[in-house]
Amino acid sequence: MTSIIKQHLLSTLEKGFRLDGRKTDEYRTVTVEYGISSKSAEGSAKATIGNTQVIAGVKMEVGKPYSDKPNEGTIMVNAELLPLSNPDFESGPPGIESIELSRVIDRAIREGHAIDFKKLCIKEGEQMWTVIIDIYPINDDGNLFDAGALAAMAAIKDAKFPKVEADKVVYGELTNKKLPVEALPMSCTLIKIGNHIIVDPTIDEWNSSDARLTMGILEDGTLCSLQKGGDMPLTIEEVDEMVSIATKKTKELRKVLK
Amino acid sequence: MAYTKRVDGRKIDEMRPMEAKVGVVDRATGSAMFKIGKTIAVAAVYGPRDLYPAHLQNPSRGVLRCNYNMMAFSGSGDRVRPGPSRRSKEISLVTEKALLPSLDLSAYPGGVIDVYVELIQTDAGTRCAGITAAAMALADAGIPMKELVSAVAVGRVGGTIVLDLNKEEEDYEGHATDIATAFTTRSGQVTLLQMDGPVTKEELKKALELAREGCQKIKELQVKAIKEKYGTKNGGEE
Numbered sequence: 001m002t003s004i005i006k007q008h009l010l011s012t013l014e015k016g017f018r019l020d021g022r023k024t025d026e027y028r029t030v031t032v033e034y035g036i037s038s039k040s041a042e043g044s045a046k047a048t049i050g051n052t053q054v055i056a057g058v059k060m061e062v063g064k065p066y067s068d069k070p071n072e073g074t075i076m077v078n079a080e081l082l083p084l085s086n087p088d089f090e091s092g093p094p095g096i097e098s099i100e101l102s103r104v105i106d107r108a109i110r111e112g113h114a115i116d117f118k119k120l121c122i123k124e125g126e127q128m129w130t131v132i133i134d135i136y137p138i139n140d141d142g143n144l145f146d147a148g149a150l151a152a153m154a155a156i157k158d159a160k161f162p163k164v165e166a167d168k169v170v171y172g173e174l175t176n177k178k179l180p181v182e183a184l185p186m187s188c189t190l191i192k193i194g195n196h197i198i199v200d201p202t203i204d205e206w207n208s209s210d211a212r213l214t215m216g217i218l219e220d221g222t223l224c225s226l227q228k229g230g231d232m233p234l235t236i237e238e239v240d241e242m243v244s245i246a247t248k249k250t251k252e253l254r255k256v257l258k
Numbered sequence: 259m260a261y262t263k264r265v266d267g268r269k270i271d272e273m274r275p276m277e278a279k280v281g282v283v284d285r286a287t288g289s290a291m292f293k294i295g296k297t298i299a300v301a302a303v304y305g306p307r308d309l310y311p312a313h314l315q316n317p318s319r320g321v322l323r324c325n326y327n328m329m330a331f332s333g334s335g336d337r338v339r340p341g342p343s344r345r346s347k348e349i350s351l352v353t354e355k356a357l358l359p360s361l362d363l364s365a366y367p368g369g370v371i372d373v374y375v376e377l378i379q380t381d382a383g384t385r386c387a388g389i390t391a392a393a394m395a396l397a398d399a400g401i402p403m404k405e406l407v408s409a410v411a412v413g414r415v416g417g418t419i420v421l422d423l424n425k426e427e428e429d430y431e432g433h434a435t436d437i438a439t440a441f442t443t444r445s446g447q448v449t450l451l452q453m454d455g456p457v458t459k460e461e462l463k464k465a466l467e468l469a470r471e472g473c474q475k476i477k478e479l480q481v482k483a484i485k486e487k488y489g490t491k492n493g494g495e496e
Binding site (some may be wrong): 028029033068096099100102103107110111134154213218221223224225227228229232233234236239240243244245 | 289344345347348351356358406445447451452454458459462463466467494
């Protein structure tokens with residue numbers, strides 16, 4: 001099945017366009033909606049890229065700092081590939097796909113220094129905030145990496161610290177204090193099908209991909225994370241080309257969060 | 259201040275001392291050890307053998323299955339909790355993807371090639387050492403290969419792009435950029451690329467070129483180790 005779709009994709013790419021009429025470096029329509037679970041979560045958002053919808057929520061817990069970083073808080077990123085969102089996903093413990101997805105998004109947020117961990121420390125060596133970001137696809141029409149990262153960033157931006165009374169978190173009552181968001185790393189994923197490099201793949205393109213590169217990029221164009229995927233190799237020149245396209249694209253994506 | 263003097267006195271494009279040996283696990287179909295600095299990886303290949311449960315089989319070619327594991331005592335700090343972690347599962351996945359382009363598994367439909375990578379001692383660069391060892395083990399096992407795969411880390415330490423970071427450099431001033439890479443040895447293509455930390459587009463290109471040169475040296479050592487086991491008359495790869 002897939003190979004028939006792939007042949008079809010390749011023959012249209014040969015003619016210079018994609019099945020949905022987009023150019024190779026064109027994103028689908030990207031939107032972000034804040035506060036989709038504002039009663040329960042400390043921060044939440046939904047990101048939509050074409051038909052792909054992903055929601056992310058932030059919960060915050062008070063914990064003990066790690067012994068090697070007594071004056072820092074931390075983040076946790078978790079993604080679950082819901083069977084609701086894609087007929088190929090199955091219930092059960094997290095598989096390698098969801099582990100990779102959450103770790104790649106974690107890396108962009110952490111290495112892009114999106115949150116100042118030092119400002120998550122409550123009392124040195126004793127108490128810190130853990131920011132837990134849970135990501136769920138609602139409809140998977142490809143490119144969960146970018147949609148997930150965008151939803152996660154938006155949820156962080158949306159989040160406020162909950163109230164604390166007598167060392168206990170009072171959930172449901174938020175303070176006016178926002179999370180210390182210092183940077184907005186943006187994720188951009190490109191795939192290679194045959195000799196064609198395309199941005200923001202749909203599910204058919206995603207399933208036909210030979211190689212994939214996901215990049216985390218900061219506002220000044222600095223790269224903060226990379227992850228190659230797929231069964232085929234890339235040349236150094238192809239990596240360089242992908243970086244150039246992604247740098248341009250994340251500039252556009254960033255506007256959605258502003 | 260720019261990072262010009264490396265913590266262990268190496269040149270910017272100099273790798274740590276390396277050792278490679280093929281045929282270290284007698285029971286395995288193929289095996290190898292690769293040591294780079296204080297990082298020691300052992301890889302063993304079992305198979306091709308039947309793959310069960312059968313729904314995992316691929317009717318058109320053999321399946322490559324890699325497992326990366328750090329021994330409990332091998333970390334640089336606390337004891338590593340035994341068993342698979344999210345980190346080790348992700349590394350197992352990227353190891354598979356790094357090796358796959360070099361293999362021709364069309365002769366083994368319905369079968370599996372299992373690659374087990376164990377880290378005995380670690381000082382950064384563990385996934386790369388594991389991939390380098392695994393490539394030799396696959397060659398030793400006689401699995402058809404188009405070329406070898408060699409892997410090395412590059413990164414930015416204190417503003418300088420350096421080859422083969424050790425743990426101290428990875429932790430330099432709390433934030434060095436670590437880029438794990440693997441290259442096919444003949445066509446020189448990227449099969450592993452992971453990074454955390456900041457780098458510019460130009461620095462990335464420079465780092466990848468530096469890594470590819472490093473991998474050429476690793477390849478020479480891999481070929482030498484394979485020839486040491488099988489003799490030089492008919493050679494191994496190349």
